[in-house]
Amino acid sequence: MSELSDKELLELFRQKDRRHYAFDLLVRQYQERLYNYVRRMVTDHQDAEDVLQNVFIKAWRGLDKFREDAQLFSWLYRIAHNESITHLKRVKRGLFVDHEAVFERLTASLDHGEQFSGDAIERKLQRAVMRLPEKQRSVFTMKYFQEMKYHEISAITGTSIGALKSSYHIAVRKIEEHLTSDQTK
């Protein structure tokens, strides 16, 4: 089925008897791209599914108030970004801000073949990404893996382009250091 434009989706959603159908289409249209981002942020599949469910539930509740001058995808992405950060903070709180425990909890799934199929260097890359502070990780994921432009990331995170560039360059440097070091974790 061909994808509907955001405008068409919203028009459909505003028809009371078709809103469930329109929302189903919206979920199908954006779930993979959002999942990809959330999974990169939280690593574990089950966590990613929980976060993504919350994202779409919030979208369902807020779609009536959505202003059409903004892009639907950016809006959804912003919810996904906020929910991912909230999830990571919750994990941190649960583990009493023990950074190593948080890191172990978040990267545990990388050692399970049913969750991660990458080779040693990809595992090392993902571990390096998980060592970044949440906001740097988010910028790095959007820029490096999802190849978004700075102005798109800026619209999602509400951060200036200059700050994003600087954050991305710092993240890249840290990851490069990690990749070239002997560190296995």
Added chain:
Amino acid sequence: MSIPPSKHNNMVPKDDSEQLERSAPTLMGLPRHRDPFVVPERFFSRFPLSVKDRILEQDRRPFGVTLPRLRLAGALVFGMLMIMAATYFLLSRTAFEDQPAELSGTLTSEEWLLYEDSELLLADAAVNEGVQIAGIVDQELAAENVLTFLELDGAYIDELLAEQ
């Protein structure tokens, strides 16, 4: 998991990209489009249904959405009550400490009699002259009003009248 083709294109500004390749050759040499995360089979065909189920479940429970908000409101009210109680406690303590020392002491019987005498003299003067008592009564009182005042104040009106 397949990464959908990016709508955003990988048009990193050339200088930016070159700078990154120079400073991070290992990272930039990795195949970034291969996604190593495994997604359970048929996950994306089931996921929209699970979202719909959760939405319907929340809609069936009227307090599903409002309960967390009520909890938050309750916590705010509780916090405010605690602040009010603490403020009241601190203010009442301060007021108690500010009271002159002599007020908290006990009067000797002689002092008490002197105090009663002065009260009676004051009442007597008010009945006889109907005068304005500076600092206590700021308007001219009729004799009737004075009597009512004294009655409320517990003065021995009969005795005062008998003395007249």
